[in-house]
Amino acid sequence: MADNADHIDGDDNEDVRAQQNLIKIKLKSSEGGIYECGLTAAKMSDLVKNMVESLGTDAVVTTEPIILGNEAVTDAALKKIIEWVEFHWDDPPVDHDFEDEKDRRNEELSHWDKQFIDVDDQALLFDVIAAANYMDIKGLVEVGAKHICSKIRGKSCQEVREMLKITNDFTAEEEDAIHKENAWIYAKD
Amino acid sequence: MAQQMKRFKIPLKRRDDSNEDNIQHPQIYAKDSLDRFGDDLCQLLLSYLSLEDIFRLECVSKQFRRTVFVSVVDFTLSDEFIQRLLYWTAIDVEFTIYTQIEYTIDTKMLATIAIKCANIETIDCRGISAINEGYIPDVLNTFRDKCLNLRNIYCNLYKDNEKIMPSLGPLVTRIGNIGSYVSKQALTHCHRLSQLNTYCFDRVFTSVYTSGVPLVKNLLKYELKFSYHPDFDNHRLSAFVAHNQSLRSVVIGTHIDGTHETLTEMCGQLSRLTQLRRLSLGFKIKGSQHSFNDYLRTIGVNCKQLQRLSFSLFSKKCEYNLKTLDSLAYFRRLKRLDLTLYVTVDEISLDVLRECRRLTHLDIYLTKMNANVFKIIRKNCPQLQYLCIQNMNSIIETECLDQISRLPALQMLVIHCKRSGDMAQQMKHLKTSLETTYGCENEDQKRHQPKIYAKNSMDRFGDDLCALLLSYLSFEDRFQCECVSKQLQRTVFASVVDITLSDRFIQRLLNAKKSDTDMLAIIAIKCAEIQTIDCRGITKDYEKRIPEVLGILRAYCRHLRDIYCDLGANSRQMMATFGPLVTRIGAINSYNDSKALTHCHRLSQLRELKLKKLSVQLSRLPQLRELILSLNLSHGQTSAAVTDFMRTIGVNCKQLQRLSLQLSAQSVLNISLDWLRFYGPLRQLCLEIYAVIDERVLEPLRHCKRLTHLEIYLKKINTNVLKDLHQYCPRLHYLFIRDLNGIIDTECLSHLSRLPALQMLVIETHNNITTSDNDLNAVLSSSL
Structure with a gap:
């Protein structure tokens, strides 16, 4: 183990990644739009990565585009997703030896990510999140999740329903019962 | 359970009134409504909510109610949380007109919470302050009864909760602190303990005075916050290390004060922790008899896995001779370095950083810093992502920033500064230069044209092959060949990995015109790859010189790992310094002090x-x-x-x-x-x-x-x-x-x-x- 590791995590690996990203592959949205994306960037999606690996890189580059069949992958969402992966593909890999999962979860989003995810059109925002989830891009789903949770923070149930357009399917009694159960949360400090 | 039952109920009901049409057609949700997401994704999104929000939002919708608690796996108890669960009752004090207010924890409420958060695996109550410690046993017992997945408890060990250790001890995997008057037996129930913080080292032993077997075994992390006295604690450290070989992280939070011998021994013991990934260590040094480079070297040579090192040095004496940090060269796998030197010296050479090329995080405090320091960092740390500078003298000037701006991988820069000065302007400069970092390094290389060598010339080989070919030369021959060509000079010593010292070798050095130490230093610098030194064959006449020779070789050969030697008259002194490197002993010539052997813990x-x-x-x-x-x-x-x-x-x-x-x-x-x-x-x-x-x-x-x-x-x-x-x-x-x-x-x-x-x-x-x-x-x- 010791000897191998000496060589790997150097510049070589990064160069390979950079070079691979010069190779463009095509991704096809559920609406039929075809978009180009760097190979390394596209491989941030585990779905695409698996497809590329099973088909072979050459086949993917020369032949048909990869079809992303989920209805959430609209043209607009796919454009957003490509924008995100093209920005993030050269992020340093997560160092599992130290990076506490918990710390990472609590870390605030970067400025770029905040601006990226702050989309006025909520339909598009949800498309992006659903599509990222379908395409298995963990980092982007996390960005979406953190964004939504930051919007929820401190709001009342009703405000949250209004904001996220959630239908209230509780009866008034059920709701009251729950409020009672959670009385401690409203207690004075 | 209750929650799962409820979920089970819903589909059952639906089946009963299946004549209604709405079940057949999948419901169509508005695009911009969170309802469109299935439970899985919804749960994932909500997993970033705080605990308080989770309970507040439970009644947003049935979907929320189903999903919002699923991701509550870690539960961190706070004082606030406990305060909210308290209710008070007034109790009449007998025979008086006074009433006393008594606080009790609302166990019913607690049970409801625990039932909702059925997935809890970990409860952390280390942050609870002393006032509320008394409630912890009740809280933990409730969670243990209701949360069937509970596997880890992180807590402090105080008087209030030592009684629950026999029952909950097996779940305790981390302990934040151990109080003063706690029965030591409480610890023995925590046999899964993996992380421990204490204020004093004696907390992990049965008695303050004896050593014996430590109460904790197989720890992964240990943090000592307050005091370590090498004079008293070294003998215990040996037992502690022996029983906790699995340790991956050791943090000692104070500047350790001790004599050269005790500190050497301490580092020798620490170096037995071969699994160590993280180490935090500091010394308080009074005089120049200390050689902290030796201490660090012992650890670096043996703890090959070490990736994070915090080292701080505190010295009152100004004239302390601290020129280099050579020993850092032994920490080749280091990724994070935290260096604090409260020492007044003119200049410290950080050249040694070139050996730690994997460094990604560097936190540095030096009493005197200048642009040169940053130049070295810039040259030697290509992978640096994070740089923190504790700058007390406000020496960060444009030139420093210029160097920093050329770090190719830097993502975060922190500068602690006492005086603000004209930082703003300089920062602006940094910003512009950060944007223009790319691609000026390669030009030198491009100028080199490939050369064509004659087929029959040795020059045609590359350095690698050349080194391989020359590796069959004898030690003396190598020095003779050195000046054949530049390539030979580069390659001829690369394969000197083992060196056997002989009487003749030492004799030759004595006869040389220059003083022998200089000579030896030159040899050592040339043969920088030496890993093994064998001096078992040396006779009594030259025995005295061995420590000196080894000292010089070790100073220059950074890869030195093994020494084979005999145990002679001056063994005691020699073993104290070289012991951790000695893996073979040929003969014990004259018996002085058997203790010398204990330093050689890698002996094979x-x-x-x-x-x-x-x-x-x-x-x-x-x-x-x-x-x-x-x-x-x-x-x-x-x-x-x-x-x-x-x-x-x-x-x-x-x-x-x-x-x-x-x-x-x-x-x-x-x-x-x-x-x-x-x-x-x-x-x-x-x-x-x-x-x-x-x-x-x-x-x-x-x-x-x-x-x-x-x-x-x-x-x-x-x-x-x-x-x-x-x-x-x-x-x-x-x-x-x-x-x-x-x-x-x-x-x-x-x-x-x-x-x-x-x-x-x-x-x-x-x-x-x-x-x-x-x-x-x-x-x-x-x-x-």
Whole structure:
């Protein structure tokens, strides 16, 4: 183990990644739009990565585009997703030896990510999140999740329903019962 | 459970009124409504909510109610949380008009919470302050009863909760602190403990005064917040280290103050933690007898996994000579370095950072910093992502920033600054230069044109191949060839990995015109790749010079890992410094101080030990593979003493594979080899016994099933001794017997012929063998 590791995590690996990203592959949205994306960037999606690996890189580059069949992958969402992966593909890999999962979860989003995810059109925002989830891009789903949770923070149930357009399917009694159960949360400090 | 039952109910109900149409058609949700997401994704999104929000939003919708608690896996208790669950009752104080207010925890409410968060695996109550400590047992018991997935509890060990340790101890995996008056027995219930923080080191031992076995074993992380006194604590550290070999992180939060010897010993002990990934350490140094480079080197050489190092040095004396941090070169895998030097020196050379090319995080505090420091960082740390500068003198100027701006991988820069000055303007400069970092390095390389070499010239080979070819040269020849060409100069020493010191070598150095130390330093610098030094062959005349020679070689050879040497007159002093590097000892020439051996905890070979009473020292060498012993029993001693002695070694040196024992005892009647039962892993055994033996002397060999090589020198060997050998040692393939009495006869050979794996049989005898060739043939044919 010791000897191998000496060589790997150097510049070589990064160069390979950079070079691979010069190779463009095509991704096809559920609406039929075809978009180009760097190979390394596209491989941030585990779905695409698996497809590329099973088909072979050459086949993917020369032949048909990869079809992303989920209805959430609209043209607009796919454009957003490509924008995100093209920005993030050269992020340093997560160092599992130290990076506490918990710390990472609590870390605030970067400025770029905040601006990226702050989309006025909520339909598009949800498309992006659903599509990222379908395409298995963990980092982007996390960005979406953190964004939504930051919007929820401190709001009342009703405000949250209004904001996220959630239908209230509780009866008034059920709701009251729950409020009672959670009385401690409203207690004075 | 309750929650799951509820979920189960819903579909059941639906089935009853299935005549309604709305179940057949999947419901269509608005695009911009969170309702469109399934439970899985919804749960994932909500998993980033705080605990409070989770409970507040439970009644947003049924989907929320189903999903919002699923991701509550870690539960961190806070004072606020407990305060909210308290209710008070007024109790009349008897015979007075006063009433007293008593707070009780609302266990019903708590149970509801626990039932909702059924997935809780971990509860962390280390942050609870002393006022609320008393409620913790109730809270933990409730969660334990309701949350079936609960596996980890992180807590402090105080008087209030020591009583619940017998029941909850097995769940406790992290302890944040141990109070002063806690019964130490409470700790013994936490047998899954992996992380521990304490204020004092004695908290992990049964008593303040004794050492003995520590209360905690197999820890992964240990943090000592307050005090470590090498004088008192070193002997305990040895036991602690022995029982916690799994440690990955050790943080000692104070500046340790001690003498050179005690600090050396401490670092020697720490260096036995080969799994260590993270280490935090600081020294308070008073005089110049300390050599902190030595301390760090010991650790660096042995703890190869170390990736995070925090090192701080505090020295009051201004004239302390601190020029370099050479020892950092041994930490090649380091990714994060936190360096604090409260030392006033003119300039510290950080050149050594070039050995730590993997550094991604650097946190640095130096009393005097200048642009040169940053230049070195810029040159040597290409992977640096994070740089934190504790800048107290406001020396960060444009030139420094210019250097920083050229770090290619930098993502975060933190500058602590007392005086703000005109930082803003300089930062602006940094910003612009950050944007123009790319691609000016490669131009030099592009200018080189590939050269064409003659086919028949050695020049055509690259450096790698050249080094390989030259690696067959002798040590002296290399120095002769050095000036052949630049390529040879570069490559000829690359393959010097082992060096054997001889009398002649040292003699030559003495005769050289320059002072010998300079000479040696030059050699050492050239042969920077040396890993092993063998100085076992050096005779008494030059013995005195060994420490000096080793000192110089070690100073320059950063890869030095093994020293093979003899234990001579000046062993004590030498072992204190070089002990951790010594892996083989050839001979113990004059017995001074057996303690010298304890420094050599990586020792794997030891020969010719003509000493008694060493078992305790020897047994501290768990890495020992080969041991050659010679025991001479005097009149007072019995064979029981031998048994004790050998058992102590056997029990502790589990790696021992080759043992050679010479035992002479004139007056003792019966020698027993019963102790062999503790030597299960033994592969090779050489027994030389000059004493009266009985026929069953070899019977204990049945414990050594793995034995492949056996040599026997017995005074009065006879046929019956060898009778059952094939049963004892089924794997034996080499057997040597010295036969002084000429008793090897046909019967004897037929015994030997039953050894199933025997490949080689050597019989040394002074008499003529009386057996016929036929007998020998029989042995060979049956054993092949």
